[in-house]
Every structure is written in C-alpha cells, then in structure tokens.
C-alpha cells in the first residue's frame with residue numbers, strides 16, 4: 001500500500017533489517033523475500049523441530065521504531081486487521097496466518113518492537129508471474145482462484161481494499177492465495193472505512209473523489225471487483241492495464257476520464273471474449289453499475305464457462321490434475337455454501353465438512369528440487385494406518401514432494417511414523433488417490449507440513 005496521493009513509484013525500499021540466521025521469536029530468518037511500503041518479508045524456518053510447525057514460513061516484519069506516533073499507530077492497526085481477518089475468515093484461498101508477535105531485539109534498535117506476522121509461505125506473487133509471462137492454460141484457473149478468495153472475503157463481510165498482483169500469491173502447488181490484509185476492513189452495513197492509502201493502478205473511479213472522514217475513506221466490495229477487472233485484463237494482456245498512461249498517476253487520470261463518461265473502455269484484443277465481458281462488468285464505471293456483479297455471481301459465470309475451457313485444453317496429468325481436482329472440490333464447497341448447506345439453519349448441518357489440500361513433503365533434501373518423479377524419491381500411501389508403514393502396507397500409487405492431495409479427515413492416533421529428520425507423529429490423513437479419486441489411502445502426517453483443521457475419520 002502506498003499513500004494515495006504520493007508518487008508510488010519512487011517509494012524507497014526499507015533497509016534490509018534482519019540478517020540470514022537471525023532468530024526472531026521461534027523462527028530463524030533464511031532470506032529476504034521482498035519489501036512493501038511498511039514491511040519487509042523474510043523466508044524463515046522453525047528454530048526447533050516441532051511436529052505442529054511448517055518447515056518454512058514467511059515473516060512479515062513491520063518496524064515501528066523511529067516512526068511518528070500516528071504512523072506507528074497505523075502499523076499496529078494494520079497488523080491488527082491482518083490478525084483479526086486471519087482468525088475469523090481463514091480459507092484455502094487466503095494466505096494462512098500462524099501467529100503474530102512483537103520482536104524483542106535490543107541488539108538491533110531499528111527492529112526492536114517491530115510487529116511480526118508469521119504466514120504460510122508462498123512461492124511467488126502474481127506480479128512475478130506476470131513479469132515472467134502467465135502460461136495461457138493457467139490464466140482462467142488463476143482468475144477463478146482470485147474470485148474464490150474474494151467471494152469468501154465478501155461473504156464473510158470483509159473488503160480487501162488493496163487487491164493487486166503483489167498481494168495475490170501462489171502456493172507451491174500453484175494454488176492462489178490472497179494476502180496482505182493490512183487495509184482489509186470489515187463492513188458495517190454497506191461499507192467499511194480504510195485509511196487514505198491504496199495502490200493507484202487498482203483504485204476505482206469513485207475512490208479518486210471519496211471524501212476523507214474521521215474514520216477514513218469509505219469502501220465497498222465493489223472496489224475489490226474493480227481491482228479484479230484490472231487484474232483480469234493484465235493476466236490476458238501480458239500485464240497491460242486497460243487504462244493507458246506511462247505512470248500510475250497518468251493511468252489514474254484515464255480512470256477518472258472513463259468514470260466521468262469522457263472516454264470509453266479500451267480493452268486489448270488479446271483478451272478473449274468471455275474474459276473481456278467479465279472484465280467489462282467488473283470495470284463498470286460507477287459503484288451502482290458494478291454492485292450487481294458480485295464475486296459470487298462472477299464465480300458462477302466462470303464455473304459455467306469452465307467446461308468450454310476444459311474442452312479447449314488437453315486432459316491434465318499428474319500434479320495439474322490434482323490441482324484441478326482440488327479446484328473442482330473447492331467449487332463444490334462454494335456452491336454448497338452459496339446454497340446454504342453449511343449455514344447454521346440448514347438441515348444436516350456438519351454432515352458435510354470441507355475437504356482440505358495437503359502438499360506432500362519429502363524430508364530428503366535431494367528429492368525436493370527434482371521434477372523427474374524418480375522412483376527413489378517417491379513416497380508411499382498406506383493401506384492401513386494402524387499397521388506398520390512397510391512396503392506391503394502401501395498402495396501401488398506413489399506420490400512425490402510438492403504433489404497436492406485432497407483430504408477430508410484425519411486419524412490422530414495411528415501407528416507412529418518417524419521421518420528422515422527424526423520428526424515423529426501418530427497422525428495420519430485419509431487422502432484421495434491422485435490417479436483414482438474414488439479411492440482413498442493414508443498419508444502419515446510427517447509427509448506433509450500442512451495441518452488443516454479436519455474432523456476425525458471413523459476408525460479404519
């Protein structure tokens with residue numbers, strides 16, 4: 001996020017605050033990932049081996065030292081919003097927040113007192129993918145994932161208020177995760193309030209004239225829908241904004257001209273007709289015209305068009321198929337939510353619990369970077385988690401580091417398994433076989449670093 005009226009492309013990066021190997025709380029810094037206006041993000045690992053800790057996380061460090069009291073207050077409020085949203089509206093399409101703490105670093109006065117958010121680590125952002133070129137076959141899936149995240153946020157009563165490619169992260173399995181909820185606001189009635197901050201390229205026309213009240217600027221979910229429209233265009237038009245201009249301020253002027261009806265919407269012909277119509281609806285010039293295009297309604301349109309998209313692409317294999325299976329399950333869950341299956345007054349409440357994704361983790365370092373699916377790096381799924389995890393108790397289906405499996409339930413007390421790093425667990429997850437989703441087998445918890453909340457399985 002950047003000051004709304006500030007020159008956002010001249011912002012200085014904060015100095016590199018924490019060196020590699022630095023211990024922050026229960027975590028050790030591995031490397032610096034990136035920096036935003038108020039924070040630096042680091043990759044980190046647990047200081048000590050623990051079963052309930054992921055092997056890698058991202059630490060978002062927000063220093064407060066040397067700031068004017070109002071700025072420090074803004075950072076505290078921003079961290080509070082992220083923690084609150086993570087606590088109350090967690091979802092597979094939102095980056096997971098593990099914990100937050102205040103860094104005690106008397107040896108480093110500039111970091112002492114910094115607020116640290118410990119997050120699920122993503123592999124890269126949509127911005128990086130846009131810079132590298134988004135593969136054609138991935139484009140629709142990415143937009144659908146963003147839309148799923150937004151639909152969940154809006155249904156939960158929140159507005160993101162800073163949706164942009166830097167804040168759309170990709171998990172190791174390619175899954176979309178919305179992040180950076182430092183400006184997210186909970187709706188009170190039809191709108192919420194945010195500080196006068198944002199990223200110029202993604203602000204709807206009405207934000208350029210919004211009055212600044214005591215609580216900040218008013219925002220509504222339609223502001224996120226506008227940002228989604230810009231992002232759809234960027235994804236299909238090699239990163240180009242639908243609003244021409246050499247700088248964010250010039251593009252902002254084009255947005256205002258369009259909003260006032262003085263210029264039409266120009267979209268790149270590279271954007272396919274279905275996505276162009278969708279983006280045009282997201283980019284309706286006023287809140288009133290945009291309000292009918294909710295994230296749920298956009299998601300339904302995308303789901304209805306999906307078979308056409310599928311027919312146009314080859315049958316996916318391996319990991320891609322697992323990702324699509326997870327996306328399909330996710331769509332089923334979203335439909336169930338939209339249809340009230342999970343609502344408090346629905347009959348059969350709790351009869352259907354959402355599935356979760358697990359990313360397979362192989363503790364053998366030499367296997368983690370291999371993509372050749374070498375048998376020596378494969379891992380087995382057990383037939384019976386109460387019997388020894390030996391070759392005669394595993395299915396013929398093998399899985400590899402980074403594969404994504406779908407699970408619906410766990411067995412907390414199966415036979416203990418110890419991995420190559422000495423991590424021990426009695427927990428097992430019942431997973432769908434990637435090559436035969438109608439069948440299930442068991443993944444020992446030491447073979448993944450994910451710990452989704454799950455119901456217990458009936459005894460096997």
Ligand SMILES: Nc1ncnc2c1ncn2[C@@H]1O[C@H](COP(=O)(O)OP(=O)(O)OP(=O)(O)O)[C@@H](O)[C@H]1O
Pocket residue numbers: 001002033034035036037038039040041058060095119120121122123124125162166167169179180182
């Ligand atoms: N959980 C994460 N895993 C991996 N990378 C991350 C994670 N969170 C953030 N990043 C990376 O770190 C960069 C900085 O993130 P941050 O949220 O601090 O700032 P920003 O969104 O770029 O800017 P601002 O918050 O000022 O708008 C991001 O661009 C993103 O690429």
